[in-house]
Amino acid sequence: MSDDGWLQGLAAGAAELDRSSTAERVADVLRRRVTEGDLPPGTRLSEDQLATVLRVSRNTLREAFRLLGHEGLLVHRLHRGVFVTELTDEDLVDIYRVRRAIECDVVRRLGEVAGTGTDPLRELRADVEAGEAALERGDWSAVGTANMHFHQHLVALAGSRRLDETTARLLAELRLAFQGAAPAQVHGPYVTRNRALLDLITAGRTEAAAVELEEYLDVSLDHMTSLRHDEHRWDEAR
Amino acid sequence: MSDDGWLQGLAAGAAELDRSSTAERVADVLRRRVTEGDLPPGTRLSEDQLATVLRVSRNTLREAFRLLGHEGLLVHRLHRGVFVTELTDEDLVDIYRVRRAIECDVVRRLGEVAGTGTDPLRELRADVEAGEAALERGDWSAVGTANMHFHQHLVALAGSRRLDETTARLLAELRLAFQGAAPAQVHGPYVTRNRALLDLITAGRTEAAAVELEEYLDVSLDHMTSLRHDEHRWDEAR
DNA sequence: GCATATTTGTCCGTATGTATA
DNA sequence: CTATACATACGGACAAATATG
Numbered sequence: 001m002s003d004d005g006w007l008q009g010l011a012a013g014a015a016e017l018d019r020s021s022t023a024e025r026v027a028d029v030l031r032r033r034v035t036e037g038d039l040p041p042g043t044r045l046s047e048d049q050l051a052t053v054l055r056v057s058r059n060t061l062r063e064a065f066r067l068l069g070h071e072g073l074l075v076h077r078l079h080r081g082v083f084v085t086e087l088t089d090e091d092l093v094d095i096y097r098v099r100r101a102i103e104c105d106v107v108r109r110l111g112e113v114a115g116t117g118t119d120p121l122r123e124l125r126a127d128v129e130a131g132e133a134a135l136e137r138g139d140w141s142a143v144g145t146a147n148m149h150f151h152q153h154l155v156a157l158a159g160s161r162r163l164d165e166t167t168a169r170l171l172a173e174l175r176l177a178f179q180g181a182a183p184a185q186v187h188g189p190y191v192t193r194n195r196a197l198l199d200l201i202t203a204g205r206t207e208a209a210a211v212e213l214e215e216y217l218d219v220s221l222d223h224m225t226s227l228r229h230d231e232h233r234w235d236e237a238r
Numbered sequence: 239m240s241d242d243g244w245l246q247g248l249a250a251g252a253a254e255l256d257r258s259s260t261a262e263r264v265a266d267v268l269r270r271r272v273t274e275g276d277l278p279p280g281t282r283l284s285e286d287q288l289a290t291v292l293r294v295s296r297n298t299l300r301e302a303f304r305l306l307g308h309e310g311l312l313v314h315r316l317h318r319g320v321f322v323t324e325l326t327d328e329d330l331v332d333i334y335r336v337r338r339a340i341e342c343d344v345v346r347r348l349g350e351v352a353g354t355g356t357d358p359l360r361e362l363r364a365d366v367e368a369g370e371a372a373l374e375r376g377d378w379s380a381v382g383t384a385n386m387h388f389h390q391h392l393v394a395l396a397g398s399r400r401l402d403e404t405t406a407r408l409l410a411e412l413r414l415a416f417q418g419a420a421p422a423q424v425h426g427p428y429v430t431r432n433r434a435l436l437d438l439i440t441a442g443r444t445e446a447a448a449v450e451l452e453e454y455l456d457v458s459l460d461h462m463t464s465l466r467h468d469e470h471r472w473d474e475a476r
Numbered sequence: 477g478c479a480t481a482t483t484t485g486t487c488c489g490t491a492t493g494t495a496t497a
Numbered sequence: 498c499t500a501t502a503c504a505t506a507c508g509g510a511c512a513a514a515t516a517t518g
Binding site for chain 2: 505506507508513514515516
Binding site for chain 3: 284285286296300316317318319
């Protein structure tokens with residue numbers, strides 16, 4: 001649950017409606033199940049079964065399906081039902097293609113939106129430090145969370161609602177690709193790069209930071225791809 | 239009602255034997271109504287009325303609402319209904335913020351994805367020429383369409399599904415901002431800039447093209463904003 | 477401020493069409 | 498090809514929230 005700290009930031013934008021519908025609550029449950037690996041990619045979600053188990057009507061459940069479908073976590077095949085998304089290698093490349101466009105652009109233009117009064121890099125710094133601390137104590141799950149938050153907060157510096165939403169969606173999809181891989185392998189190597197990136201940004205060297213980030217993302221993509229092709233997956237009990 | 243019950247079913251089935259769900263077809267109808275200005279921003283869409291008129295159940299209609307809500311064309315307010323989205327000036331800035339990030343990035347990296355065998359610039363060229371021809375004969379609607387297609391096809395050069403989808407969504411939202419403005423004012427000035435951009439790209443001067451595009455988008459945003467604040471709107475009969 | 481009417485949110489039962497064994 | 502399972506779509510119902518007088 002500490003996972004959706006950034007989500008509350010998004011919710012604050014639509015603060016006038018903080019009451020959630022049952023469909024959204026159902027979507028929350030399913031989202032967790034999917035991102036935590038309880039429902040592995042490819043799983044078919046039966047309307048009848050889920051509606052019975054979750055004690056909601058099929059109409060409400062379908063609305064939750066729509067929500068998650070838009071987030072990319074579920075795919076809807078006509079007359080066949082909804083399934084947990086199975087990312088292809090092409091999807092992975094595509095996701096990183098968009099991340100590169102957005103994140104590098106944000107970093108490159110950091111100077112243009114300077115000075116909102118409060119320290120804009122505060123959260124970013126907190127994420128880096130949280131990642132370093134988690135690495136220290138071997139809490140790989142926390143390392144992963146900190147890494148995700150770092151990139152989300154990085155994009156947030158641009159102050160664009162749509163960039164924030166797109167990034168959130170991309171990172172959510174990316175989680176699907178993590179399934180079955182060891183968290184240490186997935187997020188471990190990036191703690192030091194996040195630090196380097198933060199330092200460059202703090203120093204105002206935005207162009208250097210953008211170049212660093214670009215190579216960062218390229219390496220990350222290669223890393224993810226090779227992890228997926230590695231047969232030696234870890235079966236981690238949850 | 240039982241009189242034409244069978245007729246309705248027949249018409250629905252026979253009119254368009256389709257692969258899409260009725261919800262998607264309803265969404266198509268509403269999408270057109272919205273983008274063509276028949277349903278101006280702020281309009282509330284009554285479930286009962288629309289369900290009756292479109293001869294679909296409320297549940298199906300709500301399904302269509304969700305689809306369009308995710309596209310940004312409708313907004314859903316809890317217990318109050320759905321409304322045609324009213325873009326704020328901030329939304330306009332935000333949309334152009336994302337467009338700049340995506341489109342400029344695509345142009346800058348055109349060299350990296352070179353050579354798919356077929357001429358990748360064919361459609362782009364066709365769009366420019368269509369715009370020039372439409373301008374010649376004063377067909378402002380066609381000018382607008384060609385302009386939209388130009389930018390969509392520009393992004394398509396990157397070969398990224400997610401960039402394509404995001405762009406399509408942004409351009410759809412942008413149409414909402416056009417409502418009430420004269421098409422000549424909206425799209426007229428950009429025919430020559432599209433041509434210039436195409437020529438730079440054709441010449442392989444991607445960096446110069448990216449710079450040109452960036453200024454292009456800045457000007458376009460200013461233009462759109464001032465048009466919105468201009469009280470002198472055109473009432474164009476459809 | 478209150479009472480009423482309207483509309484949305486949710487759920488159910490059922491009928492029909494589609495995909496798959 | 499038949500049979501089965503399931504998604505799709507409908508219409509009715511009631512509760513909850515909102516809008517109206």
